[in-house]
Amino acid sequence: MKLSFNFAIVALALPFALSAQSAVTQVAEPEARQDLGALKQTAEQFLRTQASGLPGEVKVTVGSIDPRMKLPTCTTPEAFFPPSSKAWGKTTVGIRCSVPSPWTIYVSAKVQVHGDYVVAAVPLAQGQNITQADIAKVKGDLTAMPAGIITDASQAIGRTVANSIRLGSPLRQDALRNQQAIQQGQAVRVIVNGAGFSVSSEARALNNANEGQLTQVRTTTGQVISGIAKLGGIVELTY
Numbered sequence: 574m575k576l577s578f579n580f581a582i583v584a585l586a587l588p589f590a591l592s593a594q595s596a597v598t599q600v601a602e603p604e605a606r607q608d609l610g611a612l613k614q615t616a617e618q619f620l621r622t623q624a625s626g627l628p629g630e631v632k633v634t635v636g637s638i639d640p641r642m643k644l645p646t647c648t649t650p651e652a653f654f655p656p657s658s659k660a661w662g663k664t665t666v667g668i669r670c671s672v673p674s675p676w677t678i679y680v681s682a683k684v685q686v687h688g689d690y691v692v693a694a695v696p697l698a699q700g701q702n703i704t705q706a707d708i709a710k711v712k713g714d715l716t717a718m719p720a721g722i723i724t725d726a727s728q729a730i731g732r733t734v735a736n737s738i739r740l741g742s743p744l745r746q747d748a749l750r751n752q753q754a755i756q757q758g759q760a761v762r763v764i765v766n767g768a769g770f771s772v773s774s775e776a777r778a779l780n781n782a783n784e785g786q787l788t789q790v791r792t793t794t795g796q797v798i799s800g801i802a803k804l805g806g807i808v809e810l811t812y
Contacts, residue, residue, distance in 0.1 A: 607644035607670075613637075616666040616680050619652035623660040628724050629688020629715055635666070636681035645674035655679065661686060661716040686715045690743055691723040697738040702752055703729050708744065721746040733783075751783035754802040761790055763800060767812040776808065 616635045624631045647670035658665045661684045669677040694709040701707075708729055715722060723729050723744045732749040755761060759778045764771065775793055782788035782802035789799050790808050800808040 605646040607646050607650075609638045609640065609642065609644075612650060612668050612678070613680070615650050615652050615668055616682060619666060620660070620664075620682055620684050623654075624684055624686065627661065627686045627688075627715070629686040632685040632687065634683045634685075638678070638680060642678070644670075644676055644678070647674075647676070648672070660684065684716060687712060688715050689724060690715060690718060691726055691729055693738045693740055693742050693744065696740050697734045699734055699737050701734045703732055703734065703749070705730055718743055719745055723749075731784075751785050752804065753781060754784040754786075754804045755780075755782040755788050755806065755808065757781050759806060761806045761808050763790060763792065763798070763808050763810065765810045765812065778808075 613635045617633050620633045620635070621631060624633070650668050650670055653667045653669065654660070655665055655667050663681070663683050666680050666682050667677060668680065669675075689710045689712055691708050692711055693707065695707055697703065697707060705726065708726060710726065715724070723746060728746070729744050729749060731752055733752050735748055735750050738744065738748060755778045757778055757780050761776050761778050762773055763776045764773045776790035776798075779789040779791060779797070784802055784804055786802050787799055788802045788808060789797055791797050798810065800810040803809055
């Protein structure tokens, strides 16, 4: 009888012991943590993609992530630009996770683009028309240059200097004007192009206009029409 009683106690205690052991095992099992190195790679790949359209060789440097940061594992971390961040120079990249556990972190980074840009090979005077001999190409970090930097010589040749430019200074889009094509009072030739036809007539310019600008002319019949100014005293209309 005593033996049977002992067996009964063991039988009753066994499920509780197994349950307790299972609970201990579950508590002891560590939660999976996100690989921080993989997050740096996510940020770097994102920045390279964003800079893929920039002219030149792209160099991306991503700052370190605090190793004390313990983030739950994310299956598909997503990189993004926070407001006011940019794709080059010193910038910040956000990385977020939606599932299984939402979190967001921010990583500092630097994107450099080494390529050619156009500088003045000689001092350029205000009003001067730029020729190939007036400019040169040099290499440098384009992200450290002023906004609107000119990287292709064709963007400068034939244009007019808005303000004097010193020797060796980078050329910017806003520092140049298109060459004057039409002068007020000048006799011009109006060319009208359409589907399967092209006609021309004489007219007189009513205002000054640089190449590519919209200008008005008065025809020999007194009609005022608008067209695009072209070099050589031409005003072009397309229908």
